[in-house]
Amino acid sequence: MTRRMTAAKGLALAAALSLGLTACGSDDSADEAADTSEESMDEGSADPLTIGTILPVTGTLSFLGPPEIAGVGLAIQDINEAGGVLGNDVEVEWGDSGDNTDLTVANSTATDLISKGADAVIGAASSSVSLGVVDVFAEAQVMQISPANTAADLSGYGDFYTRTAPPDTVQGAALGSLILDGGHQDVAMIVLNDAYGTGLRDHTQSAIEAGGGTVVYGANGAGEEFPPGETNFGSQVSAALGTDPDALVVIAFEETVAAVNELVAQGWDFDGTTYFTDGNLSDWSGDFDEGTLAGVQGTLPGAQAEDDFKERLNTWHEENEGAPLDGYSYAAESYDATILAALAAVRGEGTDGVTISENIAAVSGAEGGTEVTTFAEGVEALEAGEEIDYTGPSGTGPLNEDNDPSSAFIGIYEYGDDNTYTYVRQIEGQIGG
Incomplete structure (x- = not known):
């Protein structure tokens, strides 16, 4: 699978009429x-x-x-x-x-x-x-x-x-509930240090804690996020797994490849314990060995098309x-x-x-x-x-008054042995404002 995008081509659209008129005032x-x-x-x-x-x-x-x-x-x-x-x-x-x-x-x-x-x-x-x-x-x-x-x-x-x-308030609540419903209580989070990563982390953490769980690594205020473009996750994965989590959330983009490879190297079992989000819910069939992501679940805003x-x-x-x-x-x-x-x-x-x-x-x-x-x-x-x-x-x-959608669906997906994801179900969340 290629991850390169060919340069976007212009659409062949019909030429529009020019309506400019010169005002003479007479x-x-x-x-x-x-x-x-x-x-x-x-x-x-x-x-x-x-x-x-x-x-x-x-x-x-x-x-x-x-x-x-x-x-x-x-x-x-x-x-x-x-x-x-x-x-x-x-x-x-x-x-x-x-x-x-x-x-x-x-x-x-x-x-x-x-x-x-x-x-x-x-x-x-x-x-x-x-x-x-x-x-x-x-x-x-x-x-x-x-x-x-x-x-x-x-x-x-x-x-x-x-x-x-x-906004992340909806996906965070859905992801937190998904993790708790899986029977997990001690959650480690590998988090991208940008507005998307920390924001989604914060709302997911709130949902986990509201349900009686604990974020044992990567929590708000711990200073354990990784910078955009990170390629070396050795020390971070060691620290995260050192907290003995029973679930792991990866909030990342293409950095996911390096993070997953390090998790594999350090013996993490992904099946039923690992969660992705919209930033890395992708077809990874060309990046990992067969079965690597089997059982990983993820969330994606939007109704099933x-x-x-x-x-x-x-x-x-x-x-x-x-x-x-x-x-x-x-x-x-x-x-x-x-x-x-x-x-x-x-x-x-x-x-x-x-x-x-x-x-x-x-x-x-x-x-x-x-x-x-x-x-x-x-x-x-x-x-x-x-x-x-x-x-x-x-x-x-x-x-709504914040220019956000007043309601939205969050899809729940699961990876198979081929490292691609399939739709499981969706939930609808309301948004304040």
Whole structure:
């Protein structure tokens, strides 16, 4: 299995009409503009909506890039096949987020997307990366919608930031309950030292302790986290296993390979004792010997994607990126983020970031309305003067006052002998705010 992403290709979209008019200020010009207003509405009532992406093509989260890119691409395809936004096809500008080890990639991409006129951007995947660029987008009045950020630090961050993934409060509670339900009480945690890793650790620890368990290594305040990009886990694994845990949680990205190899070397038994999270719930069949991860369980925010949706994502990716997908993490959330941006533009009758910001909560169902499941259904209801409640494949609830989904599903998965994971069940959690 390759973990490299080919450079994201631009979609073959139809050229949009340019609607720029030079205002002359004369009565004749005003009359001419009035006479052609109806024709302009038919051809496109606003500038084309430009969606940018700041998603991981390179770096430790690059395994999440393909499904997220496919989600955005498929959504834009569906939007344009339904007539586009306000009479024009949606345009796309692809960008790389890099990862939390080198924010220069994300900063360069953010500047580039703004210069290219992006109205809304989908990404980043890493919470730390988003925290590094969110103010840049807000200053430019570009709406940022992350399909994968879970750090609680981003709840209520500002008017120009929202997400279609739930904050760590939900996944942490689910993971803590999963560990306790497995009969474990003494839990060691190998934790990435960034906003994602420590935030998820804190909420998981709270759930474990509320259920009578103890975090014996890697707890909040112990100073035992590892830095992004770490490759040597010898001393950390020795210290963690030295606490005699009956369960182990690994919160990491690509660092998981080095951590697991060290755990194997030191004799850790993974079966029924080890837990992954969304950052490392991946196809590891090409990285470890057969059976290494058998019995490992993991959590992933988002509803289980339907087979027909997965098939459409895979088809889009094969046609546009030349390879099948090997996972679907955050693909549905990426799809829904793109659809919500487009519906917000339709509701507000404008494609700029301010309009999208002011209308995105409403189209997510924050004000009630007719439930719709596709962009086309949403446009039809909006044009009929109705409020809408868009419920897409991710299954998240309406955005709340913190611009977080008000409810979300957390999937429970388990690894087999081939070091790939399969769906077991899902639970739904409510989010305050």
